[in-house]
Amino acid sequence: MAPKPAKSLKPTAIEAISGVIASLWAAFIGFELADHDVSVLGIFSVVLALLATGLMIGSRVQDASRSELIKCHEPGCNTQIRVWHTSNAEVTRLRELAQDHCKHGAGT
């Protein structure tokens, strides 16, 4: 089995921008809630939820931008495989599996 390529821990531009937007969004909502007599625990919970959601969305966008969707070209076949964070050899194997209808069709 081929070793998986290591994922860099350095944030990408998409992750950095989504982090800044999530932080600003959470801070804005936190200040708005503070003006409406919401408890500190309530504000803290909402801010953490907004931060987590924003960072998760940024991570998903990042994954989608780095992934490849491989579809079968056979009419009427809905087989598709999304690959990311894998070796070139594995991408080649999955591409052959997805694009060769005989390897995944009803006849096998």
Ligand SMILES: [Zn+2]
């Ligand atoms: Zn197919």
